[in-house]
Amino acid sequence: MDVVVDGIHCGGCIGRIERSLKDIEGLTEARLNFSNRRLTLTWNDPNFDPGDAIRILERMGYNANPFRLASNEESEIAQSKFLMRCLAVSGFAAMNIMLLSVSVWSGNVTDITPETRDLFHWLSAAIALPAAAYAGQPFFRSAWNALKARHTNMDVPISIGILLALGLSLFETIHSAEHAYFDSAIMLIFFLLCGRVLDQMMRRRTRAVAGNLAALKSDTAFRLMDNGELAQVPAAALRVGDRILVRAGERIAADGVVVSGHAHLDESLITGETRPDKVREGRQVYAGSINLDGALTVRVTAAGENTFLDDIDRLLDKAVVARSRYVKLSDRIASYYAPVVHAMAALTFIGWMLAGQSTHVAIVTAITVLIITCPCALALAIPAVQVVAASALFRAGVFLSAGDAIERLAEADVAVFDKTGTLTLPEPHVINAADIDAGVLALAGQIALSSRHPLASAIARQQPGAQPLDGVTEEYGRGVRVLVEGIEARLGSPSFCAVDVPADLLSRHLGASLICFRHGEREAVFIIHQALRPDAVETVRELKQLGIDVRILSGDRTEAVEPIAKSLGVTNWRAGLTPADKVALVEEWKRDGRKVLMVGDGLNDAPSLAAASVSISPITAADLSQAQADAVFLGKSLTPVLSTVQAARRARSIMRQNLWLAIVYNAIAIPIAIAGLVTPLIAAVAMSGSSILVTVNALRARLPRKSGFDKDSEIALPVTPAVRPT
Numbered sequence: 230m231d232v233v234v235d236g237i238h239c240g241g242c243i244g245r246i247e248r249s250l251k252d253i254e255g256l257t258e259a260r261l262n263f264s265n266r267r268l269t270l271t272w273n274d275p276n277f278d279p280g281d282a283i284r285i286l287e288r289m290g291y292n293a294n295p296f297r298l299a300s301n302e303e304s305e306i307a308q309s310k311f312l313m314r315c316l317a318v319s320g321f322a323a324m325n326i327m328l329l330s331v332s333v334w335s336g337n338v339t340d341i342t343p344e345t346r347d348l349f350h351w352l353s354a355a356i357a358l359p360a361a362a363y364a365g366q367p368f369f370r371s372a373w374n375a376l377k378a379r380h381t382n383m384d385v386p387i388s389i390g391i392l393l394a395l396g397l398s399l400f401e402t403i404h405s406a407e408h409a410y411f412d413s414a415i416m417l418i419f420f421l422l423c424g425r426v427l428d429q430m431m432r433r434r435t436r437a438v439a440g441n442l443a444a445l446k447s448d449t450a451f452r453l454m455d456n457g458e459l460a461q462v463p464a465a466a467l468r469v470g471d472r473i474l475v476r477a478g479e480r481i482a483a484d485g486v487v488v489s490g491h492a493h494l495d496e497s498l499i500t501g502e503t504r505p506d507k508v509r510e511g512r513q514v515y516a517g518s519i520n521l522d523g524a525l526t527v528r529v530t531a532a533g534e535n536t537f538l539d540d541i542d543r544l545l546d547k548a549v550v551a552r553s554r555y556v557k558l559s560d561r562i563a564s565y566y567a568p569v570v571h572a573m574a575a576l577t578f579i580g581w582m583l584a585g586q587s588t589h590v591a592i593v594t595a596i597t598v599l600i601i602t603c604p605c606a607l608a609l610a611i612p613a614v615q616v617v618a619a620s621a622l623f624r625a626g627v628f629l630s631a632g633d634a635i636e637r638l639a640e641a642d643v644a645v646f647d648k649t650g651t652l653t654l655p656e657p658h659v660i661n662a663a664d665i666d667a668g669v670l671a672l673a674g675q676i677a678l679s680s681r682h683p684l685a686s687a688i689a690r691q692q693p694g695a696q697p698l699d700g701v702t703e704e705y706g707r708g709v710r711v712l713v714e715g716i717e718a719r720l721g722s723p724s725f726c727a728v729d730v731p732a733d734l735l736s737r738h739l740g741a742s743l744i745c746f747r748h749g750e751r752e753a754v755f756i757i758h759q760a761l762r763p764d765a766v767e768t769v770r771e772l773k774q775l776g777i778d779v780r781i782l783s784g785d786r787t788e789a790v791e792p793i794a795k796s797l798g799v800t801n802w803r804a805g806l807t808p809a810d811k812v813a814l815v816e817e818w819k820r821d822g823r824k825v826l827m828v829g830d831g832l833n834d835a836p837s838l839a840a841a842s843v844s845i846s847p848i849t850a851a852d853l854s855q856a857q858a859d860a861v862f863l864g865k866s867l868t869p870v871l872s873t874v875q876a877a878r879r880a881r882s883i884m885r886q887n888l889w890l891a892i893v894y895n896a897i898a899i900p901i902a903i904a905g906l907v908t909p910l911i912a913a914v915a916m917s918g919s920s921i922l923v924t925v926n927a928l929r930a931r932l933p934r935k936s937g938f939d940k941d942s943e944i945a946l947p948v949t950p951a952v953r954p955t
Contacts, residue, residue, distance in 0.1 A: 232268050232270070232293045233293070234246065234286060246268070246286065246291065247259050249285055249289060250270075250285060250286075255272050255273075255274030255276065256270060256277060256282065257271050257272055258270070268286075291374070309426075311367075312367065312422065312426050313426065315364040315367060315418075315422055316364070316419070316422040316423065318364045319364035319415055319418045319419040322356050322357060322361075322419075323412070323415045323416050323419045326357055326411050326412045326415055327412055329350075329352055329353050330349075333346055333350070343405060346407070347405050350398075350401070350402040353402075353411040353412070354398070354399060354409075356415075357395065357398070357411035357412075357415050358399075360415060360418075361391060361395055361415060361418060364418050365388070365391055365418050367384075367422070367425065368391070368421065371384040372384040372385045372387070372388035372389075381568060381571075385571075386571060387417075387421065387600075390417065390596055390599035390909075391414050391417060391418060393596045394410045394411075394413050394414040394417070395411065397589075397592055397593065397596065398410045398411045398414065410593070410596075412910055413908065413909035413912070413913050416913045417909075417912075417916070417917065420916075420917025420920075420921070421920070423917065423921055447464050447479065447480040447481065447482040447516070448464055449462065449463055449464060450462060450464050450467055450482035450483065451473060451475075451476075452471055452472070453471075453472040464483065464532070465532075465533055467532035469530060469531065470528065471483075471529045472488065472526055472529070473485070473526070473527050474525070475527055476524050477522050478521075479519075479520050480516075480518065482532075483516050483530075483531060483536055484530050485513075485529045486511065486514070486527065487509060487510055487511065487512045487514060487525050487526070488526050488527065488528050488693070489510060489525070489526040490510075490525040490526055491507065491509045491510075491525075492507070492520050492523030493505035493506065493507050493523070494507075494518045494519065495518060496515065496518045508525070509693075510694065511689070511690045511692075511694070512690075513530075514527060516531075516536040570598075570599060570602045571599075573598055573899070574598045575595070577594055577598045578591045578594070581594050581905070593908075593909065594902070594905045597907055597909050598899070600909055600913055601898045601899070601901075601902040602895060602898065602902070611884050611887065611888065613887070614883050614887060614927040615884075617928055617930040617931055618635060618877075618879075618880040621930060622860075625872065626862055626863035627860055627869050627872075627876075628860060628861045629859065629860050630858065630859055630860065634843060634859040634860055634877075635877045636877075637842055637843035638874055638877035638878075639880070640842070640843075641824045641825070641826035641874060642778065642824050643777065643823045644772050644777045644780070644826045644874075645780045645782055645815065645825055645828065645837075645841070646780070646829070647781075647783060647829035647830065648785055648790055649684055649742065649759065649783065649784075649785055649830075650684075650830040651828055651834075652761060652762060652793060652867070653760060653793070654759065654761070654762055656686065656687070657683065657684055657742070657759040657760075658687050658757070659687050659691060659756065659758075660756050661755065662691050662755075665753050666751070666753070668751075669746060669751055669753045670688075670753075671692055671695070672718060673688050674688055674689055674691050674692030674695050675692065675695050675696065676698060677689040677709075678695060678697035679697050679698065679703065679711075680708075680709045680720070681703070682708075683830060684742055684759075685720070685744070687755075688720070688744065688755055699711075705835075705836075706784050706806075706807045707722055707724075707725040707807075708722055708726065709721060713748060716749045717748075719745075719746070720745070721744065722744075723743065723754075726747040726752070727747060728746075728754060730743060730745070730754055731754075734754060738756050741756045741759075742757040742758075742785050743755065743756060743786065743789075762866060762867045763865060763866055763867075764866055765867045766797055766798070767868075768867040768868055768870060769798065769799065770798065772870075772874070773798075775871075779797075779799050779801075780802060781794050781797075781802035782803050782810075782811045782814060783803070783804050783806065784804075784807065784808075784811075785805070786805060787805060790802060790804035791804070808837065809836070811834070811836070811837040812836045812837050812840045815841050823842075824842045824843070826841065826845065826874070827840075827843075828844070828845045830847050834846075844858045844860075845858055845859065845861070845869075845870055845873065846860075846861050846862075847861070847862055847863075860873060879929075879930060880930045883929055883930050886926060887923040887926055887927065890919070890922060890923055890926070894915075
């Protein structure tokens with residue numbers, strides 16, 4: 230269940246909500262997305278009442294409504310416009326009040342009369358009070374809701390500081406005092422709104438990346454009925470096994486396999502390449518791809534919310550929702566900040582009174598402490614970087630699925646690659662199909678349909694339109710087996726199939742991989758050729774230059790792995806490994822203190838992906854491998870692996886910079902404010918400036934062009950449907 234929660238402004242709100250909901254009986258998970266304010270509730274108790282969670286949110290001062298993408302976007306647009314109006318009002322008021330204040334400041338040291346000063350103060354009050362009442366609403370509402378729920382948030386000290394500054398200024402104006410602080414209160418509101426508007430613009434930009442995925446989905450499809458008729462149906466009504474017709478200019482409505490026809494497809498979302506790709510029978514196609522010419526009949530393999538596009542959407546949402554170690558640290562610090570700030574302000578007031586100062590001086594100093602120690606910079610320091618980095622990686626075709634993936638990727642000092650489907654392209658081909666008996670080829674093709682090993686797809690493509698067999702069992706890293714006419718048929722490694730490979734065959738195809746087949750007395754050896762991914766050599770070289778030790782672990786035979794390792798310049802490689810062997814080696818390296826990055830895609834790679842310190846898989850990987858990976862990348866290029874590591878190191882550096890900026894700012898600002906060395910106006914500028922500084926610094930986490938992601942590899946996210954070509 231998804232609901233949208235109003236009133237979320239910082240990481241402290243997220244942590245407080247998640248902790249409060251965690252104790253509800255029957256609720257297994259509550260995750261709040263800082264980017265779109267979407268709260269996802271997961272439960273497995275049939276007696277669980279979601280209303281309990283909603284009521285807790287209401288008691289905490291937050292409004293919750295069902296999450297609907299369209300209505301949520303409308304709400305966000307309205308909120309953005311409101312914040313901009315508040316910013317405009319506070320900016321207009323601040324400029325005019327500052328003009329009056331400068332006149333008063335200069336007049337206080339020259340010859341301004343008390344009557345003129347009082348007039349300027351009253352004019353400032355006339356501008357400041359209504360402006361603060363309107364422009365301060367985002368902070369006042371949030372603080373009031375928090376206090377009603379008997380807790381504090383970051384907007385409470387902000388609101389107290391603003392109201393005290395305005396109240397004291399009004400008191401001083403009524404009594405014709407020399408100083409008033411309307412300028413401080415309005416400038417504080419203005420700078421805080423600058424930071425809040427900038428933060429929302431950044432989060433909306435991230436959401437827009439995911440929201441544009443909706444433009445890639447087709448609302449309807451033409452389904453071929455059993456009687457040969459063509460019926461237009463909603464895409465949501467498609468089921469696995471349906472046949473759909475995709476004509477020129479149309480988007481494919483579901484994932485599937487081409488059963489007839491040929492055409493050129495724009496698959497830039499999947500491959501990262503803008504060049505159209507020609508597809509024929511037996512080719513896997515994905516929802517959202519555009520048919521540029523020709524007509525295709527596609528058998529649906531995934532529909533509804535199980536398509537490739539929906540997987541991307543879930544990965545992006547998971548990347549933004551997941552919280553890293555640095556985020557948890559900043560949230561934990563921020564959660565204690567409000568009561569500490571209130572205590573410091575109170576102690577400052579008491580200390581100045583005990584020191585013999587006037588009540589006026591003590592109150593002004595306490596207000597200054599309240600203003601200058603606002604924890605907004607600390608709360609924004611890490612989440613802002615994570616949101617920007619996740620969005621930038623998404624645009625470049627990389628999806629993070631773990632909150633602390635950025636930190637762990639940045640720490641990696643050993644990169645371990647699987648060979649098949651990882652270092653090599655995921656579409657190998659059989660080079661001796663013409664030499665194999667047609668019956669054997671047909672049966673092997675049917676069995677291969679049930680295997681998730683990358684090499685099996687080469688055999689399956691030899692039999693377009695074939696139907697998978699029932700009862701197929703796959704053994705990780707070995708092969709698949711099934712009973713056919715009462716006799717077991719096997720497809721996999723030579724040892725698994727008990728096939729002796731002729732020595733001359735091995736010598737003639739040193740760099741090729743082998744898949745064997747056995748069904749009773751019938752046996753065959755399929756010679757599979759694999760091509761290295763483009764830029765694999767350059768990627769490995771660049772990883773080495775980053776100080777990363779590159780290694781290869783493969784289940785393939787030595788004769789197939791050695792040429793690949795030599796061409797890449799990798800000296801540390803192993804061949805003929807089982808999944809257990811790979812896990813053992815990864816664990817051994819971890820015990821030696823190494824931080825292991827595992828890059829793999831096969832079903833047999835899933836255990837080692839889970840065992841590694843951090844892991845990456847190509848989008849073509851088996852579902853189980855994707856589930857174990859901390860990041861997934863698109864396209865045929867291996868560059869995203871390099872660039873993800875570079876981006877992670879850059880983001881980690883910026884996270885540390887922001888954290889230290891926030892800590893050093895407070896370490897310097899708090900003693901100065903307690904000592905009474907700054908005015909409320911300077912405090913407002915300093916505090917707001919620190920928030921804006923960490924937010925702007927977070928924008929540096931966007932990937933530069935020279936990071937390895939070139940413009941052509943970015944995901945194309947059109948916002949308008951494709952038009953049928955003429």
